[in-house]
Amino acid sequence: MDCCNRIDKKFFNAKKLSKKVFLIYITAGYPNLKITEELILGFSKIGVDIVELGVPFSDPIADGPTIQKASKEALDNNVNLSKIFKIVRKIRNKTEIGLIIMTYYNVIYQYGLKRFIADCKKVGIDGIIIPDLIPEESKYLVKLSKKHNVRLIFLLAPTSSLDRIKLVSKYSSGFIYCVSLTGVTGERSNLPEIRDYINKVRRHTDKPIAVGFGVSKSYQVKKVLKYADGVIIGSAVIKEIERNINKKNLVENVLKFVSKLKEERERVNKVKKKRLSYV
Amino acid sequence: MMPDKKGYFGKYGGVFVPETLIPALKILEKEYLKAKKDKNFQKELRYYLNTYAGRPTPLYFAKRLSQELGPKIYLKREDLLHTGAHKINNTIGQILLAIRMKKKRIIAETGAGQHGVATATVASKFGLKCDIYMGEEDCKRQSLNVYRMKLLGARVIPVSSGTKTLKDALNEALRDWVTNVQNTYYLLGSVTGPHPYPMIVRDFQSVIGKETFKQILDLEGRLPDYLIACVGGGSNSIGLFHPFYKYKRVKFIGVEAGGLGLRTEKHAATLTRGKPGILHGSFSYLLQNKYGQISSTHSIAAGLDYPGVGPEHSFYKDTGRALYLAVTDKEALQAFKLLSEIEGIIPALESAHALGYLIKYKSKFRKDDIVVVNLSGRGDKDIYGLLQ
Numbered sequence: 001m002d003c004c005n006r007i008d009k010k011f012f013n014a015k016k017l018s019k020k021v022f023l024i025y026i027t028a029g030y031p032n033l034k035i036t037e038e039l040i041l042g043f044s045k046i047g048v049d050i051v052e053l054g055v056p057f058s059d060p061i062a063d064g065p066t067i068q069k070a071s072k073e074a075l076d077n078n079v080n081l082s083k084i085f086k087i088v089r090k091i092r093n094k095t096e097i098g099l100i101i102m103t104y105y106n107v108i109y110q111y112g113l114k115r116f117i118a119d120c121k122k123v124g125i126d127g128i129i130i131p132d133l134i135p136e137e138s139k140y141l142v143k144l145s146k147k148h149n150v151r152l153i154f155l156l157a158p159t160s161s162l163d164r165i166k167l168v169s170k171y172s173s174g175f176i177y178c179v180s181l182t183g184v185t186g187e188r189s190n191l192p193e194i195r196d197y198i199n200k201v202r203r204h205t206d207k208p209i210a211v212g213f214g215v216s217k218s219y220q221v222k223k224v225l226k227y228a229d230g231v232i233i234g235s236a237v238i239k240e241i242e243r244n245i246n247k248k249n250l251v252e253n254v255l256k257f258v259s260k261l262k263e264e265r266e267r268v269n270k271v272k273k274k275r276l277s278y279v
Numbered sequence: 280m281m282p283d284k285k286g287y288f289g290k291y292g293g294v295f296v297p298e299t300l301i302p303a304l305k306i307l308e309k310e311y312l313k314a315k316k317d318k319n320f321q322k323e324l325r326y327y328l329n330t331y332a333g334r335p336t337p338l339y340f341a342k343r344l345s346q347e348l349g350p351k352i353y354l355k356r357e358d359l360l361h362t363g364a365h366k367i368n369n370t371i372g373q374i375l376l377a378i379r380m381k382k383k384r385i386i387a388e389t390g391a392g393q394h395g396v397a398t399a400t401v402a403s404k405f406g407l408k409c410d411i412y413m414g415e416e417d418c419k420r421q422s423l424n425v426y427r428m429k430l431l432g433a434r435v436i437p438v439s440s441g442t443k444t445l446k447d448a449l450n451e452a453l454r455d456w457v458t459n460v461q462n463t464y465y466l467l468g469s470v471t472g473p474h475p476y477p478m479i480v481r482d483f484q485s486v487i488g489k490e491t492f493k494q495i496l497d498l499e500g501r502l503p504d505y506l507i508a509c510v511g512g513g514s515n516s517i518g519l520f521h522p523f524y525k526y527k528r529v530k531f532i533g534v535e536a537g538g539l540g541l542r543t544e545k546h547a548a549t550l551t552r553g554k555p556g557i558l559h560g561s562f563s564y565l566l567q568n569k570y571g572q573i574s575s576t577h578s579i580a581a582g583l584d585y586p587g588v589g590p591e592h593s594f595y596k597d598t599g600r601a602l603y604l605a606v607t608d609k610e611a612l613q614a615f616k617l618l619s620e621i622e623g624i625i626p627a628l629e630s631a632h633a634l635g636y637l638i639k640y641k642s643k644f645r646k647d648d649i650v651v652v653n654l655s656g657r658g659d660k661d662i663y664g665l666l667q
Binding site: 057058059060061062064065068072075080081104105106107108109110111131132133134136137154155156157158159160161164168179182183184 | 285293294295296297298299300301302303440441446447450453454457458459460461556557558559560565567569570571572573
């Protein structure tokens with residue numbers, strides 16, 4: 001483990017205590033950057049381990065309607081990478097929460113790959129997720145991120161063949177993002193069975209595995225954490241923000257909502273601990 | 280041979296899509312390369328192109344237009360094909376691939392509706408389920424094509440996100456494909472998208488240029504001086520250009536949609552005004568702002584109203600193999616009227632852009648220049664909109 005990267009630290013410490021890692025996605029700048037800032041600090045207080053900050057893109061092909069809508073509003077508010085870096089820099093000395101930038105490749109490409117990674121490092125971004133970038137197309141970015149100690153997280157899908165699993169396991173750093181289903185982001189009442197899929201990935205890597213896409217309910221968190229090291233919740237949180245838009249206690253309500261989902265993780269953690277104490 | 284193994288034309292192209300789609304793209308590439316070498320596949324393709332689509336199309340000497348404008352002008356009559364545009368060259372090819380791959384459902388995006396109609400047509404002919412994504416804005420301005428698709432048994436899904444045009448229809452088609460990749464074949468309509476699509480669509484559309492090559496030699500005993508075609512995503516132009524690639528004396532001119540003018544923001548002149556970036560699966564020129572957000576575009580021709588372009592065109596641009604320019608809505612309309620009045624041919628507004636270039640720059644051509652213009656589609660679909 002690299003001692004300086006918060007993502008590594010979170011997964012390492014969690015594993016040591018046989019705990020699970022809890023990740024939340026929010027669209028930066030939805031409904032505005034001030035609330036984004038408050039939410040991150042709030043998440044930190046209630047024990048969320050890592051926050052994925054979605055940088056809005058005009059054509060988010062991996063996202064369902066909920067995040068599409070949030071992205072569009074953020075763009076209408078003229079949110080961009082520089083502004084997001086600014087708020088990260090501002091809150092970095094107040095929290096040790098893991099911070100990941102999640103965005104589409106063109107946004108980063110136009111910012112300049114070198115400048116982007118350097119700025120991530122400078123403001124305290126720990127990792128990057130780019131849903132439309134596969135390892136074969138990212139040789140340079142892999143090199144840059146390694147050099148600056150920023151984790152570059154690649155994705156796997158239920159459709160991934162064995163050689164894809166091997167390739168992604170080799171190049172992904174921080175953790176491996178396993179997409180729970182074939183499809184775009186967004187809440188689902190039914191998640192597919194992920195046991196075989198996650199176990200298959202597990203056989204080919206010793207890197208942590210986090211599962212996202214479609215996870216929105218407590219029972220789903222529980223199900224996912226039975227097999228994965230971490231769980232990522234996105235659209236459900238955006239929906240909760242949407243429900244509280246223009247309300248004074250937006251942040252408070254969203255934190256309550258996330259705490260509730262997190263309880264499921266605590267339960268999984270406890271059960272694990274119990275089991276451990278029998279050993 | 281372009282593209283290379285990773286799908287690159289020079290530095291353009293590649294594969295920029297969610298991991299979920301990678302296995303499907305690899306299988307598609309493998310299957311296509313097999314089919315390409317398979318004599319039976321080629322024979323079957325040829326059979327349907329000839330007996331169903333109506334190939335070969337004539338290379339017509341436009342005498343009065345030539346007198347009016349100067350050079351010797353030939354029109355490649357893709358407008359005479361079944362469904363009224365070149366799009367069917369590609370949809371027949373790809374549906375045969377889909378059948379080989381045992382897919383039961385076809386999806387496609389469409390702008391002007393021409394690719395949608397050509398897809399719905401072959402889906403109907405071969406008995407496959409078909410869903411077409413089309414921007415709400417385009418559904419309105421091309422309502423005739425919406426009706427045609429429905430008549431052909433396809434489901435037309437209006438897309439209300441973003442700019443409500445082709446770009447957003449593509450987003451939605453990609454989202455559908457990510458979701459249903461196991462049973463669905465994505466029949467992409469232009470030389471855009473992730474590898475292997477730009478290669479597959481180019482190969483199927485190259486029948487245009489291959490025929491032209493033979494026809495012009497028969498008619499004139501030499502190769503043409505200029506090939507002119509409109510460029511949206513770039514399938515009809517690549518189809519015409521590609522077989523002439525090695526013959527450097529044949530100049531390629533790609534005409535983009537200048538909309539209300541290049542000084543305004545209301546145009547779709549991607550190669551003329553854009554810069555390289557990543558959209559819809561490949562690295563190519565794009566219209567975008569400095570933050571990498573994709574611009575909304577405008578053109579009177581729905582089929583050109585797209586902020587991206589096929590990667591092979593980006594390669595042609597950078598290497599100087601082709602020249603890309605823009606023609607405005609107004610200039611295209613002028614060409615639309617002229618061809619209707621003096622040749623008895625009503626061109627699609629898209630194709631009218633190619634003719635518009637010829638009118639605009641007629642003084643640049645010599646009298647003994649031979650010019651081939653790709654008349655990629657017929658204009659019936661546009662008349663209703665123009666009346667309003």
